[in-house]
Amino acid sequence: MLLTGKNAVITGCLKGIGRSTLETIAINGSNVWACALAPDEEFEIFCQDLANENNVWIKPVYFDLSDHEQIKTALKQIASDKQPINILVNIAGMTKDALFHMIPMDQMKLIFEVNFFAQMYITQFITKLMVRQKVGSVVNISSISALDGSYGQLSYSASKAAIIGATKTLSIELADKGVRVNALAPGVIDTDMVKAVPEDIIMKRINQISLKRLGHVDEVSKAVLFLASDLSDYISGQVIRIDGGI
Amino acid sequence: MTNDELYKKVFCDTFLIEESQLTGLAYQGVKSWDSIGHMALVAALEETFDIMMETDDIINMSSFEKGKEILIKNYALEF
Numbered sequence: 001m002l003l004t005g006k007n008a009v010i011t012g013c014l015k016g017i018g019r020s021t022l023e024t025i026a027i028n029g030s031n032v033w034a035c036a037l038a039p040d041e042e043f044e045i046f047c048q049d050l051a052n053e054n055n056v057w058i059k060p061v062y063f064d065l066s067d068h069e070q071i072k073t074a075l076k077q078i079a080s081d082k083q084p085i086n087i088l089v090n091i092a093g094m095t096k097d098a099l100f101h102m103i104p105m106d107q108m109k110l111i112f113e114v115n116f117f118a119q120m121y122i123t124q125f126i127t128k129l130m131v132r133q134k135v136g137s138v139v140n141i142s143s144i145s146a147l148d149g150s151y152g153q154l155s156y157s158a159s160k161a162a163i164i165g166a167t168k169t170l171s172i173e174l175a176d177k178g179v180r181v182n183a184l185a186p187g188v189i190d191t192d193m194v195k196a197v198p199e200d201i202i203m204k205r206i207n208q209i210s211l212k213r214l215g216h217v218d219e220v221s222k223a224v225l226f227l228a229s230d231l232s233d234y235i236s237g238q239v240i241r242i243d244g245g246i
Numbered sequence: 247m248t249n250d251e252l253y254k255k256v257f258c259d260t261f262l263i264e265e266s267q268l269t270g271l272a273y274q275g276v277k278s279w280d281s282i283g284h285m286a287l288v289a290a291l292e293e294t295f296d297i298m299m300e301t302d303d304i305i306n307m308s309s310f311e312k313g314k315e316i317l318i319k320n321y322a323l324e325f
Contacts, residue, residue, distance in 0.1 A: 114267055124301060132289055 002229040004029035007083050009064070011035040011119075012092030014043055015139065016191035020217035021089055021224045022058070026050050028225060030087065032058045037065075038094075042184050065092055065118035066110060075125045087228045088138045089127045090119040090163075095156040107161055108155045112192035120166060127170070127179055134178040139227045140167050141220075142183045144243050160185075164239055171237030180236040182207060182227045187243025190214040210245030249295070253314060256290045258296045272309040287313075299319045 008025050013085040016035040027050075034047055036124030039062050051058040061077060063070040078085070085170050093115045096107055123138060130136030145153050146160035164183055188194055188205050194214065206212060220242050226232050227240075247255070254265055261278040262270075273279055278301065279287070288304050291297070299307075303320055307313040317323040 076298065124299070128289070128292070128298070131285075132293060 001027075001029035002225060002231065003087070006086040006228075006230065007032075008031040008087035008089065009033045009035065009078060009085055009122075010087075010089040010091060011122065012090075012141075013060075014040060016193065017186065017189060017217045018091040019046075020221040021091060022047075024048060024062060024135065024218065024221040024225050025087070025089070025228065026054050026058060027053070031083070031094060031230075033055045033081075034058050035061045035063065035074065035092070036065055038062055060107060063191060065114045067142065068121070071118060071121055074222050075122065079125075079129065084133050085126055085129050086136055088123065088130075088136070089141070089224055089228065090139070090169070091123065091141045092118075093141065093156075093160075095153060096124050097152045097156070098154075099152055100154045102154055111146050111155040112159045112162070113147075115156070116162045116166075117206045119163065123166075123170070127174060129173070131174065131177040132150075136174075137232075138170070138174075138179065138181040139224050140164075140183040141224075142167070142185045144185045144187045144241055144246065146178045147185055147239070147241070148246070155231040159242070167239065168237050175236060177215075180227075180232070182235060183239045184223050184227070185239050185241045185243070186203050186215060187241065188214050189220060189242075190216055208246055209243065215242060248325075249323055252254060252294050253291075253317070253325065256287065256294050257310060260287045260290050268310050270310070274308075275309075291317070295321065297323075 003025060008030045010018060010022055010032055013022045013034040022032055026032055036043060044060055047058040047060050063074040069115050094111060096111060140163050142163045143160040145157035146164055150157050167181050167183040174181060223240060223242050254268055257268055258265055261276055261283060263276055288299055292299055303316045309318055314325060318325060
């Protein structure tokens with residue numbers, strides 16, 4: 001187990017990459033504040049079972065990333081537990097695809113609010129605690145669309161590119177305080193978000209991938225585990241593509 | 247120690263200055279109160295008074311007196 005005795009905050013735990021990451025991090029011995037959008041009975045049971053099976057605690061924390069007050073309340077709840085926080089994984093995000101000239105500004109602002117500003121607010125708060133401990137690892141989930149562009153995804157790719165810029169600058173600012181900051185750039189991963197894309201478009205994308213298949217959520221969460229753990233002690237400010245080779 | 251004594255001690259310890267220098271002391275008023283020193287001050291205040299300061303308060307804490315005012319007004323500390 002790579003994370004025994006550590007404590008992690010993970011956002012976007014309800015499904016997809018977030019849930020897989022929650023599972024991977026807990027299986028490796030870390031306690032988790034599992035952040036999700038809204039209370040969900042199935043999720044609560046999942047967390048409880050996962051915690052029992054792995055002898056860790058998992059505390060569901062609910063808030064809407066587009067609501068600053070909800071985030072603040074949740075973060076104060078986490079801080080009130082008075083536990084050191086070793087790992088922060090910013091996963092939660094959203095997309096609303098549209099061609100550039102068809103994007104209402106309000107929609108673009110919402111995407112940035114959720115995918116960037118909310119993540120920064122959370123990171124500001126949590127890394128302040130990490131700096132006090134002089135240790136910590138932040139893993140931000142970006143996207144290959146931030147690096148390569150993606151047709152019809154300007155808001156999403158731009159917000160994810162902002163995450164990369166923040167990752168690099170933050171890694172410099174926090175390096176001497178013992179906090180590492182990295183990002184992952186997943187490609188086409190088999191999640192609900194991708195399931196909503198028309199099959200012909202997905203097939204076209206798969207043909208561009210060297211490994212000729214979609215990625216699995218656990219292939220992303222294993223990379224999160226690497227960056228969150230001491231295995232990546234000397235890695236900071238990096239963006240790792242998880243795209244099957246494009 | 248009283249909160250007032252603790253508050254003064256945080257400033258003196260963080261910026262390596264004497265208590266006699268505190269009155270009227272403002273951001274960048276001594277070499278050690280630069281942006282890095284400011285974050286060290288925030289960390290020390292948070293730890294000493296068991297609070298989490300809001301970003302706006304961190305930005306607005308521009309002097310020794312202003313900091314105390316913020317702690318009283320926004321964090322219910324008594325001096």
